Structures are given as structure tokens and as C-alpha cells.
Amino acid sequence: MSLVSDPVAVAAPSPLTSPVRLAAVQATQLLDTGPDEAFNRLTRLVSVVLGTPAVMLTVVDAVRTFLKGTPEPAQIVGPDGVWSAPVEDSGCKVVIESGEEICAGDVRADPRLRDLSLMTDFGAAAWLGVPVRDPAGQVVGNLCAMDVVVREWTPLHRETIRTLADAVEGEIALRLALRETERQAFAAARDAAEIETLARTLQESLLPAQPPRLPGVDIAARFLPGGSGVEVMGDFYDAVPTPDGVAVVIGDVQGKGAGAARTTALARSATRTAAHFDNDPAAVLRTVNDVLHVWFDGRISFVTAALASLRRGPSDTWHADLASAGHPPVLVRRADGTAEFHGGGGLVLGIGTAPMVADEVVTLAAGDSLVLYTDGITEAHVRGHWEQLGEEGARRTLASLDPGADADTIARALTDAALAHCDGRLSDDAGVVVVQVEEPGTGDVDRVVTEHVPHAGVGRETRRSAERVLVGWDLAPGTLADAMLVIEELVANVVDHARTAFRLTLVRGRDALRIEVDDEGAGSPLLQPLDLRAARGRGLQLVEAVTQAWGCDTRGRGKRVWAELAAR
Structure with a gap:
């Protein structure tokens, strides 16, 4: 007689102890260290917008949670500058095991949170936590806000903390990418083609993969890096679909490289979030200014931006509400080929608490195009010579095109004109976004x-x-x-x-x-x-x-x- 034992079922590891997740946490190199000022600034933004006394960004391994960002770290960290706690005592464990946002207006009513010792230690009566992921989607930490009174977390609160968690993820992804670049540089002679590929990959993460396709309008975009072409651009754009049309923003961040990339990601996220809740482009840019002002935290930096909110009007026309903050005026190219300037002006974003935003309304008919661009177009020049293409040169370029030129042709014409004026060596990034009103009935989809x-x-x-x-x-x-x-x-x-x-x-x-x-x-x-x-x-x-x-x-x-x- 033979004895055969029944196979023993082995339970799958919990997300908290998953080897893949733990490897992702280790790769961030954020364990066993104290708060980081880049993350502190993001938590200050959460605290200001949500009006909460406590905000914490943590990374979590299998047993401990480490504080990486909080508005006032000196009040929490120990003498060694580090704060950590058993993961079993914190709400981080709930977020990581669920992989989802945890929203508790009243912690006492949530059995997952009410008995956790850290909730009691911090006096948390209300708690909101969202997962923070690495580029591969593994949950490496948690961004949470807590209040000492029971409160309602509004959709704007939740969207804001999710958006800023995205900014945290962008910072982590940027550090991983830069660390990988450094590793390659030490391993072998730095190859210019690889650096350019990395910069392009980072840049693509800061620009839409492609503009949205909307009935009635055609959107085209062209962006070219300046300088050596291996640094991440400071120019950006976004197109946000709205119930009545689309909101299109173009902006220029001071500087280039990693610092500009961080600001670019935050400016895009802030614009997209604000545009969901407000169809007034001037109000959207003022909101972005508030976010950037807190983010810069006294550093000398700024962003220029132009925002157009397009909505349908009568008889196949579109109305474009324009707002500008220190950005060049937009060009409106009419269906007959003539081109004229509109908007422009205002003051740059992020410098002060009371931004000056210029606004204007333009009506577009079939065949008309709204052309937004950065100053890398108008300031294109040959090194050693200061004659720039200029706004008038940009206007003449558009007026010289065939009246029936489509959006992509218009965008290419402006970037080609800038390249020709500087002999193919742009000293600054150059970007163009074109929104063209289509003839009624065009297009199969x-x-x-x-x-x-x-x-x-x-x-x-x-x-x-x-x-x-x-x-x-x-x-x-x-x-x-x-x-x-x-x-x-x-x-x-x-x-x-x-x-x-x-x-x-x-x-x-x-x-x-x-x-x-x-x-x-x-x-x-x-x-x-x-x-x-x-x-x-x-x-x-x-x-x-x-x-x-x-x-x-x-x-x-x-x-x-x-x-x-x-x-x-």
C-alpha cells in the first residue's frame, strides 16, 4: 500500500510582501533615508489645497514605512533626520494591499483604519490616501492627507491629491531614468545617441502622444528641442477635451533639463485638473499660478502660458476664449490666407500671488486656424547675429501659405521657418500648436x-x-x-x-x-x-x-x- 499526500495549497503572497513590489521599492533608493525637499514641496501643495494640517508621503517595504515628504519635516523626524514606523500600524498597508485610493471622512467608521495605532498617534479623524507607483505600475508608497476633525473629501480634493501623486510618480520616474543614465555613463563611454534617446523618451512623457480628434476641428502640434537636443525641453502643450469643445494650452518653462521637466509635469497636471472644473481660461491660469507659486517656494523660476478654450458657436463657427500669462500673442490665420495677432500679454506665472492674465474672445469660421507658439519660434536667429524671425516674420510665413493649408502644414511651416532663420541650429526650444476649424461634413470619422x-x-x-x-x-x-x-x-x-x-x-x-x-x-x-x-x-x-x-x-x-x- 502506498501513501500519497494531498498537495498543499500555497497562498499567493500579499501585495505588501510581493517580491516584484519589494524589488521596485528597493530600486527607488528611497528607503532608510529622511524627507526630501522635492517631495516636501508637493506635500505643501496638498496641504494648502486640501486645507489639512498633516500630509505625508511614504515609501513602504515589507515591514516599515519611511517618511519621504511632509510640509514641516522638522516636527516629525528624529535626531538622525529619519522617521519610520511599523507598516502594520499605518494606513499605508491598507493602500498598498488594495492598490486603490482609500477615502475615509470618518476614520472611526472605517474598520480598516480605526484600530491602527498611527491614526491614534496623529489624531486622525479623517484620512485620504492614494497609491504612488513606479513606472512599471508597482505600488511603492502612499500619499495621504489627514485631518483632526471628521470632514468630507470632495471630488476636487481627491482629484488634486491624485494629480499630485502623479507628480510624485513623475519625480520618481525621472530619478530612475537619470540614475540609469549615470549607470550607463560609468559603465562605458557616454554615447550621444543613447542620451538623445533618453531625453526624447522623457520628453514624450511630458507631451500628449497625439492630439485628441474632435468633430469640427483638426489639431496639429510640432515641437523641436533647442541647443544640443539632448536635454528635456521646457516647452509643453496639452489638449483637454471638454463637454463643449477643447481647451488647448501651450507653455514655456524657464530652463531645461531635470528641473524644467519637473515643473513642466506639474504645470501640465495643474492645467488639466483646473480645466476640468472651470471653463474660464483666465481663471485656470490663475489657479496654475497658485500651484506654481507654492511649488517654487522662493526659487527664481517662472512659466509663460497661453490657453484657448474653444466651444461651438452658431452656424458652424467656434468661439475661442484666449488667456495669456507673459506669452507671445496667438496668430489667427483666416480661411483666405490672411493672418492677424490676438491675445498675448499678461505676466508670467509662479512669481507672485496675484497674477495678471490678459484675455480676449475670437470667433473662428470654417477654414480659420488658431496658431499658438513659443518664443523659440519668434526668437530664432543665427548665432552671432541678433536678427530674429520675430512675430512679424511668423505672420508673413502663415500669410504666404496656400489658403487651403491644413493644420499640420501650418505647424510645419512655422517650425521650418524658424529652422531656416537660424541655419538649422535652434538656441531655444520651439513649439507650435494649430487648431483649425474644419469645413462642415469633412472627415469620415x-x-x-x-x-x-x-x-x-x-x-x-x-x-x-x-x-x-x-x-x-x-x-x-x-x-x-x-x-x-x-x-x-x-x-x-x-x-x-x-x-x-x-x-x-x-x-x-x-x-x-x-x-x-x-x-x-x-x-x-x-x-x-x-x-x-x-x-x-x-x-x-x-x-x-x-x-x-x-x-x-x-x-x-x-x-x-x-x-x-x-x-x-
Whole structure:
């Protein structure tokens, strides 16, 4: 008789003790050291915006949590400048094991937090924590805010701390990239091609992969590095879809390299966050100024920016609300080829607490283009000679083009003119963004993207903005009704289960209407067997019934749920 033992099931390691995560934490080289001033500044921003007395950024290994940033580190760290605590006593463990944001307006009501000794030690009555990840997506730490009174964490509070956690992640990624560069330099003679590739990779992380495609406008962008071309640029742009159109910003950060890259990432994040909550571009730039003023913390630095908020007007026109903070004026190129200046002026951002922002409204008709650029275009010149291309040279360049030139042709013409004027050696970064109003009915595909953050009325807000778009596309009544049902169900899944910020994309092709919802939640929706007695769980059954196809695509930090309907 032989004896065969049953196999013993081995439990999977918890996220806290995952070897992959612990290796990622070690790679940051942030353990066993005290707070870092770059991270302290970010926590001060959180404290100012959220109005909380305590904000902490920590990195966490399997057993201890180390303080890396806080507004007033001298009040917490010990004589050796380091503060650490057992991970079992802190809220960091909850964030790392869940991999999600933890929001507790009342710590006493949250069984995961109320018995933790550090909550008692710091007198935390309310707590908000978000994960901090490395470039590969591993959770290496936690950014948290706490208050000594019970309070409500608003959607703006949560979006702000998530945005600044993104800035922390950018700082960590930048340090890892720079450390890797140094390692390569010591290992062998520094290769210029590798340095240029690294700079390009970092730069691409600070610029959109591609402009959004919106019905009615065509957006093109061209950015060229100045100097040796191996440092990260200080010029940046972003295009943020809004319910009524798009907000486009272009900016120029003082300096180049790692310091400028950090400021660029923060300026872009602050602009994108503020544009979600305010459609007044002047107010958005004033908000960005407040963020930068705290970030610079007395250092001599600044940012110039121009922001255009475009919305549809009557008879296929668009209205562009322009705001400028120390930035060159934008050029408006009309459909007949003439070009004129608008906007410009104001004072640079980040210097003082009361920014001066110039604003203006411009109406664009079909074929008109709004051209935003940085001073690397107008200040292009041959070394040793001070004759610059200038604003008038930029205007003449646009006026010399064929009237029917598209957005990409216009952008290329300006960068080519700058390169020609300096014999191909730009001394400063040069960037151009062009927004052109299309002729009615052009293009085979219409695409509208809107971004939303969780709040009590987000479902109603999303339905209204989507309905405006779909009604404008003149869909058949049955298709419109089915599309609205699908949108309601997919958005409800995000609100009920993922509970994160999400993006709704509507795409109308020749034969199909595609609906996409992207969120940062874990897990995938599953089609459950129909139970006529159940009060819930029929949403995906309805989606299955009215669509040609639907599915879920997972990605690094979330998923995309999509559905396609016949565009009758």
C-alpha cells in the first residue's frame, strides 16, 4: 500500500510582501533615508489645497514605512533626520494591499483604519490616501492627507491629491531614468545617441502622444528641442477635451533639463485638473499660478502660458476664449490666407500671488486656424547675429501659405521657418500648436472625448454631455435611444464599482457608432445569467441585447469597456 499526500495549497503572497513590489521599492533608493525637499514641496501643495494640517508621503517595504515628504519635516523626524514606523500600524498597508485610493471622512467608521495605532498617534479623524507607483505600475508608497476633525473629501480634493501623486510618480520616474543614465555613463563611454534617446523618451512623457480628434476641428502640434537636443525641453502643450469643445494650452518653462521637466509635469497636471472644473481660461491660469507659486517656494523660476478654450458657436463657427500669462500673442490665420495677432500679454506665472492674465474672445469660421507658439519660434536667429524671425516674420510665413493649408502644414511651416532663420541650429526650444476649424461634413470619422471625476451628479453630467453630441450627429431615434442606454449602463458600472475618474469616448464612423469608457478600476464586468427575480445585474444583459459587439480591454492601471452599435 502506498501513501500519497494531498498537495498543499500555497497562498499567493500579499501585495505588501510581493517580491516584484519589494524589488521596485528597493530600486527607488528611497528607503532608510529622511524627507526630501522635492517631495516636501508637493506635500505643501496638498496641504494648502486640501486645507489639512498633516500630509505625508511614504515609501513602504515589507515591514516599515519611511517618511519621504511632509510640509514641516522638522516636527516629525528624529535626531538622525529619519522617521519610520511599523507598516502594520499605518494606513499605508491598507493602500498598498488594495492598490486603490482609500477615502475615509470618518476614520472611526472605517474598520480598516480605526484600530491602527498611527491614526491614534496623529489624531486622525479623517484620512485620504492614494497609491504612488513606479513606472512599471508597482505600488511603492502612499500619499495621504489627514485631518483632526471628521470632514468630507470632495471630488476636487481627491482629484488634486491624485494629480499630485502623479507628480510624485513623475519625480520618481525621472530619478530612475537619470540614475540609469549615470549607470550607463560609468559603465562605458557616454554615447550621444543613447542620451538623445533618453531625453526624447522623457520628453514624450511630458507631451500628449497625439492630439485628441474632435468633430469640427483638426489639431496639429510640432515641437523641436533647442541647443544640443539632448536635454528635456521646457516647452509643453496639452489638449483637454471638454463637454463643449477643447481647451488647448501651450507653455514655456524657464530652463531645461531635470528641473524644467519637473515643473513642466506639474504645470501640465495643474492645467488639466483646473480645466476640468472651470471653463474660464483666465481663471485656470490663475489657479496654475497658485500651484506654481507654492511649488517654487522662493526659487527664481517662472512659466509663460497661453490657453484657448474653444466651444461651438452658431452656424458652424467656434468661439475661442484666449488667456495669456507673459506669452507671445496667438496668430489667427483666416480661411483666405490672411493672418492677424490676438491675445498675448499678461505676466508670467509662479512669481507672485496675484497674477495678471490678459484675455480676449475670437470667433473662428470654417477654414480659420488658431496658431499658438513659443518664443523659440519668434526668437530664432543665427548665432552671432541678433536678427530674429520675430512675430512679424511668423505672420508673413502663415500669410504666404496656400489658403487651403491644413493644420499640420501650418505647424510645419512655422517650425521650418524658424529652422531656416537660424541655419538649422535652434538656441531655444520651439513649439507650435494649430487648431483649425474644419469645413462642415469633412472627415469620415467623428470623435468626442470627455473626462469626468467622481461626484454625486456625475451620471447626470455625463448623460447630458453625451446626449448633446449624439443629437448633433443626427442619429436615427432608435440608435440614439440604444446609445444612451449603453452609456448609462457603462457609466453606472464605473460609478458603482470602479469609483475612479473616467473618460467617455464617442466615435461615429460610416457604419458604426462606438462607445468607450476608460477607468482606473480593477476587475472586469462579467455578463451574468439573467435572473428575473433579481433587482440588479441586468445592465450588461441590456448592453448585450442592443449592441453588435461589446467587450473589455484591460491595461496597466485600469480597463476600457467598449460597445459598438450599427449607425443607422
